Amino acid sequence: MSPDDLQTIPARSGRAQRLEAGQSITVINTHGTQVLDTWAFAAGDLGEYLSMEHTRSVNSRWLVGPGMVFVSTKRRPMLTLVEDRSPGVHDMLLPACSPEIYRELGCADGHASCQNNLHTALAAVGLAVPITPAPLNLFMNVPITADGALDRVPPTARPGDAVVLRAEMPLWIVFSACPQDVTPINGALRQPVEAHYRLG
Amino acid sequence: MSPDDLQTIPARSGRAQRLEAGQSITVINTHGTQVLDTWAFAAGDLGEYLSMEHTRSVNSRWLVGPGMVFVSTKRRPMLTLVEDRSPGVHDMLLPACSPEIYRELGCADGHASCQNNLHTALAAVGLAVPITPAPLNLFMNVPITADGALDRVPPTARPGDAVVLRAEMPLWIVFSACPQDVTPINGALRQPVEAHYRLG
Numbered sequence A, B: 001m002s003p004d005d006l007q008t009i010p011a012r013s014g015r016a017q018r019l020e021a022g023q024s025i026t027v028i029n030t031h032g033t034q035v036l037d038t039w040a041f042a043a044g045d046l047g048e049y050l051s052m053e054h055t056r057s058v059n060s061r062w063l064v065g066p067g068m069v070f071v072s073t074k075r076r077p078m079l080t081l082v083e084d085r086s087p088g089v090h091d092m093l094l095p096a097c098s099p100e101i102y103r104e105l106g107c108a109d110g111h112a113s114c115q116n117n118l119h120t121a122l123a124a125v126g127l128a129v130p131i132t133p134a135p136l137n138l139f140m141n142v143p144i145t146a147d148g149a150l151d152r153v154p155p156t157a158r159p160g161d162a163v164v165l166r167a168e169m170p171l172w173i174v175f176s177a178c179p180q181d182v183t184p185i186n187g188a189l190r191q192p193v194e195a196h197y198r199l200g
Helices: A052-059 A099-104 A114-124 B052-059 B099-104 B114-124
Strands: A007-009 A014-019 A024-029 A036-042 A045-049 A069-071 A077-085 A136-138 A161-167 A171-177 A195-199 B007-009 B014-019 B024-029 B036-042 B045-049 B069-071 B077-085 B136-138 B161-167 B171-177 B195-199
Touching: A007 A014, A007 A171, A014 A114, A014 A195, A024 A036, A036 A077, A036 A114, A052 A069, A077 A171, A114 A171, A161 A171, A171 A195, B007 B014, B007 B171, B014 B114, B014 B195, B024 B036, B036 B077, B036 B114, B052 B069, B077 B171, B114 B171, B161 B171, B171 B195
Parallel strands: none
Antiparallel strands: A007 A195, A014 A171, A024 A161, A024 A195, A036 A045, A036 A136, A036 A171, A069 A077, A077 A161, B007 B195, B014 B171, B024 B161, B024 B195, B036 B045, B036 B136, B036 B171, B069 B077, B077 B161
């Protein structure tokens, strides 16, 4: 693919993309309402992967911040948030949605989930991992209160808002356009949509 | 062991304990200053384990609260906090300390870590897992600010404070008496000490 090619993350689906060290990827919230669950796995060892808990520790932050470096389970830098052309609201607290969550919500079996999207997207490039790490939830809006509560509300992103992530090692990055259509996490219309990315 | 026997979690070390469904365990901060990293694994399938991100999701809470139910990666209840005889300050945000963390802190190789303690404690009962899940950090005091920062300060627990956890399925629970002696997370003296538990 040419660096300028716009790639689609189809609604309710996942995409895996290989990045080399130093390579950037621009992730676009095309419609402004879409959450993108995001994972990264070291190309040389899929057992080393993006860790939300180590990222909170290294940065001494529970919220994503400008220029933040996201690290692996071995605390090696994997991704840097080099530019955030959005209101900067992302989540590092909640898990990928999974078949069990949709069962709790009363959905019929077979509802798409970020968890399944991760594994399907990896399988499409011939890869597999035995677990679903806690994702970086780009554009996801999870306000908290000081007494311990958290909520799930629509993204603050506007159509075309984007983040630029730089890979700090050879890695596979995986996105899932979150298929959640029961809570308003993907906008008040509860209508999961596509998003896009481009290399560079 | 008789249910009343007091079991020791030696300073800087780990202990794995099998619990049946419905069985309770009283975890005692004997000296009041000690953090206990805590994990649980389903006895029937070690690939199902205590998940901090799913626990935050199920409870819609980022802070531990009274009566909280801690769930697995498959969102099944694993542990219930049936009683908290401490000020109630525990952490669900930070990872287990690891060899990489002590390297960052300038310690000599070979410093004990909660990560290694987990795997050593499991090996002592003939078990192994390929990853280090994010732990429930009992008695760990990680204040946050609204603008996204987090800090590491001494526990608020007093000597003899305890929590009672009930197992909701057959499981292995693992504790690590955190060996962190560089930050004040185990008290201002930075002196990791033993803790205890008893069944029932």
